Amino acid sequence: MEFYRFDQEVGMQITKFDSNFVMSRLIQTSKDAHIGCMHLPANGVVGYHQAVSPQLMIIMSGEGQVRSGNGNEVRVKAGEAVFWAKEEWHETKTAAGLTAIVIESDELTPAVHMPVREPISE
Template structure:
């Protein structure tokens, strides 16, 4: 399991075309990619299971806890991204609720675009 950041501080200012915004790049793929939005309510859980393909979880709002093969949970919050390799065991849970974008593809390499969370 790897933890990344996609918050405003990790983005790049865009001014092309008379624009004025910050873009935090996340991923680029050439292969088929599934992108979904996951809504976990209060005490929600995505049970412990193996990733079928590499998976990237982008926390959009709220906070919760994730774990890989180890039983140690790590806190995640808005602006954090969690990456699991294919076949990696993992789990996500929350006390208060969270919303996340899930990106699944055979070809994911978030380290090209996002800094690791320290």
């Protein structure tokens, strides 16, 4: 399990075409990718399962806890992303609710685009 940041502080200021915004790059793939938006309600759970392919969970709002294998739960919040390798066992849960974009593809290399963040155990 790897953790990344995509908050405004790690993005790039864009001024091309008279623009004025910050862009935080997430991922780039040349292979097929499945991209979805996951809405976990209060006390929601994505049950403990094995990743079918590499997957990146990009937390847009809320907060929760993730774990991989038999490891400790790690707190995650909006502005952070979690990456699981193919066949890695993992679980996500939240007390207050969480909304995330999930990208699944055989070709994901988030470390190329986002800075790593150190995990904070519960």
